[in-house]
Amino acid sequence: MPTPTLSRGRTTRSRRRLGLVNALAAAALFACPASAQDGRTPESQKAKPNTEKTAEIEASRFCGNVAPSVAEARIAWQTKRLGELDAQVKQRLADLEKAEMSMQEWVAKRDALLKAASDDLVAIYARMQPENAAVQLSAMDDQMAAAILGKLKPSAARAILDEMEAERASKLASFLSGANGGEKKS
Numbered sequence: 111m112p113t114p115t116l117s118r119g120r121t122t123r124s125r126r127r128l129g130l131v132n133a134l135a136a137a138a139l140f141a142c143p144a145s146a147q148d149g150r151t152p153e154s155q156k157a158k159p160n161t162e163k164t165a166e167i168e169a170s171r172f173c174g175n176v177a178p179s180v181a182e183a184r185i186a187w188q189t190k191r192l193g194e195l196d197a198q199v200k201q202r203l204a205d206l207e208k209a210e211m212s213m214q215e216w217v218a219k220r221d222a223l224l225k226a227a228s229d230d231l232v233a234i235y236a237r238m239q240p241e242n243a244a245v246q247l248s249a250m251d252d253q254m255a256a257a258i259l260g261k262l263k264p265s266a267a268r269a270i271l272d273e274m275e276a277e278r279a280s281k282l283a284s285f286l287s288g289a290n291g292g293e294k295k296s
Contacts (some may be wrong), residue, residue: 220288223257232261235270244273247282256285 235243235258247255247270257268259282265287271279 126143213266216288223253223285224260225257229261231260238261240266240269243270248274248278252281256282260286262288 235246236248247258250258259270262270271283274282
């Protein structure tokens, strides 16, 4: 009997069928003696039809009977797996949406922070001596000081940060880089 090779399931089914045929043929050979004591074949063996064909028919019947339930089980498993994958995709999308919202909030806070420092105020700090500007910015709250430093030219901001205490300068640099999300820390 040719073995179908269209799908993996059918090839496995064909192997099972062949194994069943071989098992039935072996059982038939062991159950009936090959010849009687006198050298004649027994009557029961003469009357039996070809065992291989019978076993093949039985195996074919068995496979025909279980094929619908196997197909249903495969479909049920595939449906379950698709549901699991769908849930994973939805969870990942929700996580990405949260991350996007967080990023948008951070950008909005940063824009608000930069707008808080008016151009006139920034111009004043740009003209101050770095030592004096450092003292003034050290007394301000973190967001306002970072906003002013953010609008200054990099060389002026560097000079002012050089004059500050290391801890305060580090904190303002964190605000400028957005490392703490632009939120005020106490």
